[in-house]
Amino acid sequence: AQSVTQLGSHVSVSEGALVLLRCNYSSSVPPYLFWYVQYPNQGLQLLLKYTSAATLVKGINGFEAEFKKSETSFHLTKPSAHMSDAAEYFCAVTDFTGNQFYFGTGTSLTVIP
Amino acid sequence: KAGVTQTPRYLIKTRGQQVTLSCSPISGHRSVSWYQQTPGQGLQFLFEYFSETQRNKGNFPGRFSGRQFSNSRSEMNVSTLELGDSALYLCASSFFPSGSEETQYFGPGTRLLVL
Numbered sequence: 001a002q003s004v005t006q007l008g009s010h011v012s013v014s015e016g017a018l019v020l021l022r023c024n025y026s027s028s029v030p031p032y033l034f035w036y037v038q039y040p041n042q043g044l045q046l047l048l049k050y051t052s053a054a055t056l057v058k059g060i061n062g063f064e065a066e067f068k069k070s071e072t073s074f075h076l077t078k079p080s081a082h083m084s085d086a087a088e089y090f091c092a093v094t095d096f097t098g099n100q101f102y103f104g105t106g107t108s109l110t111v112i113p
Numbered sequence: 114k115a116g117v118t119q120t121p122r123y124l125i126k127t128r129g130q131q132v133t134l135s136c137s138p139i140s141g142h143r144s145v146s147w148y149q150q151t152p153g154q155g156l157q158f159l160f161e162y163f164s165e166t167q168r169n170k171g172n173f174p175g176r177f178s179g180r181q182f183s184n185s186r187s188e189m190n191v192s193t194l195e196l197g198d199s200a201l202y203l204c205a206s207s208f209f210p211s212g213s214e215e216t217q218y219f220g221p222g223t224r225l226l227v228l
Contacts, residue, residue, distance in 0.1 A: 043203055043219035090156065101146065101217065103156040
C-alpha cells in the first residue's frame with residue numbers, strides 16, 4: 001500500500017518569502033499525486049495534480065509542484081507567500097491499481113506579516 | 114454547477130446513539146468517497162461507492178457503514194457511537210472512481226460531536 005509523508009506538521013514563512021512544503025511517497029512506481037488545501041471549517045480544495053504529463057505541475061493561486069521520481073517526492077512551492085495562503089495543506093497519492101486515496105498528515109502553513 | 118453538499122453540517126450525539134450523514138455529489142458524478150478527519154489521525158479513508166456498489170473500504174469497524182442510491186447520493190451510518198467518533202466527516206465525489214487521475218471534489222464536511 002502507498003503511504004505519504006509530509007515533513008513538518010507546521011511551517012512558518014514571512015509574507016513574500018518562498019513557500020516550500022515537502023511530500024514524499026512510498027512507492028517507486030509513479031502514482032497520481034495531488035495537493036489539496038483546507039481552510040478553517042471548510043472542505044478540501046484541489047491545488048494541483050500530477051498525472052504523468054509533465055513533471056512540473058502548475059496549480060491555482062501561484063502554487064506549483066515538481067515530481068521527482070528518483071527522490072519519490074512531490075514538494076509544493078510558491079515563490080512569494082501571501083497572507084491568504086495560511087491554511088492546512090495535504091499531499092495525497094493514488095496508484096495504478098485503483099485502490100484507496102492516501103493522504104499525508106498535513107502541514108499547517110502560517111504566514112507572518 | 115452545484116458543488117458537493119453534506120447534511121447536516123453540525124451534529125451532537127451521545128454515546129451509544131446512531132447517526133446518519135448525507136452526501137449529495139456533483140451532478141453527473143457517480144463516485145462518492147467518505148473520509149474521517151481528526152486532529153490525531155488526520156484524514157482517513159472510510160469507504161467509496163461507485164454506481165451503488167461499495168468499491169473499497171478502509172480500516173474501520175463494522176459500526177461504520179454506508180450506501181449509495183441510484184441518484185448517486187450517499188449516506189453514511191455510524192451505530193453505537195463512541196467518544197472517539199467525534200470528527201469531521203468529509204465526502205468527496207468524482208465522475209470516475211478514485212485511484213485514477215480523476216479529481217475528487219470535497220464537500221464542506223459534517224462535524225460530529227459525541228458526548
